[in-house]
Amino acid sequence: MEHSIFVMCILAVLSIALANPIFQDFSQLKAVENANKVLQLVDQEVLSNHKLGQQSSLPQKIDWREKGYVTNVKDQGQCASCWAFASAATMEGQLFNKTNNLITLSEQNLLDCAKSYNDKGCAGGWMSHAFKYIRDNGIEADGTYPYTATKQECSFNEANSVGTLQNYVKLTKTTEEEILKAVANHGPVGVYVYMSSLFMGYKSGIFEDDSCTETPNHAVTVVGYVNTPQDQYWIIKNSFSKSWGEDGYMRMKMNKNVCGITYRLYYPIV
Template sequence: AQQASLLLRAALLYILLLGPQGGASDSDEAVLTEWEIWKLRNGISYDELDDMQRRVIWEENKRIIEDNNQGFFMGRRPFTMIMNKYGDLKRGKTASARKLRNNAKMFDSWFVDYRQLGYVTEVKDQGYCGSCWAFSTTGAIEGQIYKRTGQLISLSEQNLVDCSKSYGTYGCSGAWMANAYDYVVNNGLQSTSTYPYTSDTQPCYYDSRLAVAHIKDYRFIPKGDEQALADAVATIGPITVALDADHSSFLFYSSIYEEPNCNPNNLSHAVLLVGYGSEGGKDYWIIKNWGSSWGEGGFMRMIRDGSNSCGIASYALFPVL
């Protein structure tokens, strides 16, 4: 009797979730898939490529939920699970290297440059403030907003510098970018035009009514996996990364960077990875860094040889809108 009661509860729950329109339609053409129904109910839409990627994640989460609930009704699991608005997000904080690699197979190219595709704002100057972490974070979000909307909006690094300390950041004294992402997940972010950069720490005056950027979450690239990082760049967009920049060769860079003394475990500087290419038999990463008077107009080409040069793949992550 108890098992029958549980099954009845499950059936009622299923009917409530699907609603009266959840059954078959007189016209097969009018029947929406469960994926389409879920998107409609949550007000979610994607472009064609993102839709395919998100649906794979959603279907895997749906399978996990159904397996768990079947175990619950058989007495093997202590709780039930239910699909919600987070159904297209992966569990945990790490992107799957295998899925990134599979998604990247459609890109048969040795050259990806998001500067040429409109994803990258002008090179900014952090001044004498250790706020590289904020610029690396805003750059990746800017790229994803452009990918979603076609609008390139310069986001406020000063907003992060002033307001995210309770999330574990340290203003002009540095931070890990995941902590900055945590702030944006919970608060949103203003644009540079409404919260301009001062190159110093000041009292927070964030106004949520002026927020132009919101993200759901963020994902790490598998640590040290340069191929997974390349695949993420090809399929996702600009990526937040950290580097060992404690060398005069970095400060005075002028051509493809190949520093033999770089330590992949000494991550001292945050930058934005905006692409990769090849020249003269050397593969390289394209990095957005300081003001336009540094390097190649504010950018750097760093050797991409599978050695995790300067730790470029040791701490890499991207936002999920």
């Protein structure tokens, strides 16, 4: 049943792309992202016992871009490597927190080398598997291991590693309150969302899509939020280049579980 559902998702997005040229640039990417589900990658990692810090009053606004935790928006190209981009983005923030040095990490390193951790390169993957790879091996910077948008033979050089992690946190079927706590107390976090037609065609404004109810299939990074009486939204960093959305970012409506944002939550402990 699960297999047939995800095949139907692929067929549906392809039909949308054929019917509306605005989505054709994303059709191959979307099909491959959904194919990740057909592969039925199983993320079975036991939850980390790391506890989120508790605050009696969380800040109403936080934007980790303003605090130096976030690198420039990147472009995954026609490769379902969103999992690698979100993993790298959360690591970049935590390495900055530890070293006060913002380094652009290598998604290609993860794409090529995390195969033995059950990630599938341009056919999809899980952030938790990427974190296991980084924990055991380290990760290079993009400068020494640049992105090509195609899977290649692993050429990781341990001498070029710029960071590792001790552990990671994974929350399954969580709540937006828990995401809020994690972003406020920890920094940028990785989540999965469903790429609906409206999501793919997003240009600006606070995004909301009541029809976006399929199982999430695309990894993004939450780099901040606004939670005031006037506005409530997440600040989402995507990996579709600066030409997508608001210079590569999306403001997503909070407290409505838009596109299944509560499906998975990940962040590293450096």
